[in-house]
Amino acid sequence: MANRQPEAVSLGGRKSSTVGNKKGNIRLFEERDLGEVAAMSRELIPLSRKMEVEQQKRVLRQLYLENKFNREETASLIYENVDGQVDGFLGVTEQPMIWKGQHIIAANSSHMMVRSKKNAALASIKLLKTLMQKDYDLCFADSATDIAKSLWEQCGGTKGELHSIYFRQMLKPHHVLRNHLCSEYLSPLISPLCKVGDTVMSHLPGSPFKFKKPDVEIKELEVEELFDLIQNPRQSVVLKPAYTLDNLQWRINLLESEQRYGPFKAIKMVAGNGHVAGWVLYHQKRNRVCEVLQLEAKTGKEMQVYQALCYHARQGGGAELVGRLDPRHYGSIGYKSTLFMPGFRWMLIHSGNPELIQSIKSGDAMLTRLEGDLRLV
Numbered sequence: 001m002a003n004r005q006p007e008a009v010s011l012g013g014r015k016s017s018t019v020g021n022k023k024g025n026i027r028l029f030e031e032r033d034l035g036e037v038a039a040m041s042r043e044l045i046p047l048s049r050k051m052e053v054e055q056q057k058r059v060l061r062q063l064y065l066e067n068k069f070n071r072e073e074t075a076s077l078i079y080e081n082v083d084g085q086v087d088g089f090l091g092v093t094e095q096p097m098i099w100k101g102q103h104i105i106a107a108n109s110s111h112m113m114v115r116s117k118k119n120a121a122l123a124s125i126k127l128l129k130t131l132m133q134k135d136y137d138l139c140f141a142d143s144a145t146d147i148a149k150s151l152w153e154q155c156g157g158t159k160g161e162l163h164s165i166y167f168r169q170m171l172k173p174h175h176v177l178r179n180h181l182c183s184e185y186l187s188p189l190i191s192p193l194c195k196v197g198d199t200v201m202s203h204l205p206g207s208p209f210k211f212k213k214p215d216v217e218i219k220e221l222e223v224e225e226l227f228d229l230i231q232n233p234r235q236s237v238v239l240k241p242a243y244t245l246d247n248l249q250w251r252i253n254l255l256e257s258e259q260r261y262g263p264f265k266a267i268k269m270v271a272g273n274g275h276v277a278g279w280v281l282y283h284q285k286r287n288r289v290c291e292v293l294q295l296e297a298k299t300g301k302e303m304q305v306y307q308a309l310c311y312h313a314r315q316g317g318g319a320e321l322v323g324r325l326d327p328r329h330y331g332s333i334g335y336k337s338t339l340f341m342p343g344f345r346w347m348l349i350h351s352g353n354p355e356l357i358q359s360i361k362s363g364d365a366m367l368t369r370l371e372g373d374l375r376l377v
Helices: 031-044 046-050 053-065 120-133 146-154 173-181 187-201 223-231 245-257 302-315 354-361
Strands: 018-021 024-028 077-080 086-099 102-114 138-144 165-170 217-220 239-241 264-270 276-283 289-297 320-324 339-342 346-350
Touching (some): 031 046, 031 086, 031 102, 053 245, 077 120, 102 120, 120 146, 146 346, 173 187, 217 302, 223 245, 223 264, 223 276, 239 354, 245 264, 276 302, 289 302, 302 320, 346 354
Parallel strands (some): 102 138, 289 320
Antiparallel strands (some): 018 024, 024 077, 077 086, 086 102, 138 346, 165 320, 264 276
């Protein structure tokens, strides 16, 4: 594998479309496709309907046409049916990484959508095979469904089991039950009872939902410090992201503009000696799920960081935490009330280099939801 700088690499064949057949055609995503892809997203992804159409088109443009990671204008793919209509989409963003000291380019695929149920499997496989035939060192898909996993494996990819385990931590059990069992009409009616029940649970001696104030100080984390921390992870890993400060700021700006999951929070946990024990990036949503994108901690400080996160999210009104369990944190975080869910969402990987695949499968990689989980449209 060549030791190459991300900005110096050209991707052969990127400006030409894949040759089509009577079943359909694959080509690159373009500005003219924004309306169709936004409409497709609103048809197939219910949460997309909570965004205004123009806002959705703007995010699609930022993410897939103006992405600061991409070496050229676009890497995303469009599937056209035999009539030339846009019938499928695969969002692709490039992620520069460092593997064993070498610069490589990874392709993060997301938002695979196909309108036609009749040709859904065929179109999806054509999109994935086209992606995997490009000269990326690594292709991956984060938070994938069981169906996507099956299609990915049919195309020659595999799953990263250790990066496919999620944790769920209830903070307000009565609100969690309300969210899962009650309709939107009924929820406001029983909210006062849930508030009382959760307040009682947070004060009962020995309660698993009593989150004490941590013995570390919680402070806001600035992008410049986050950049430095990511460049020097707590443990030595053979695979890690290769951000620039500008690219990292661009990604944080996108997360801050996303409000469907609640306000974006970047916090650090500072020990008594002034050293950073760890940091967390997450969306804090009042009385709902708080999505954790990245949790990092120094060796021996994992539980302190996790406790501080639970306290901070509970103080901010969150009902539960959901995040991917980093393989480096196995056995180091979690209460007795923490639920661990293998295969809840899948990390899918593909590479022509078996050694690179093994680095991820063995957990020797810093590959978090900050790099992968682009649920922005």
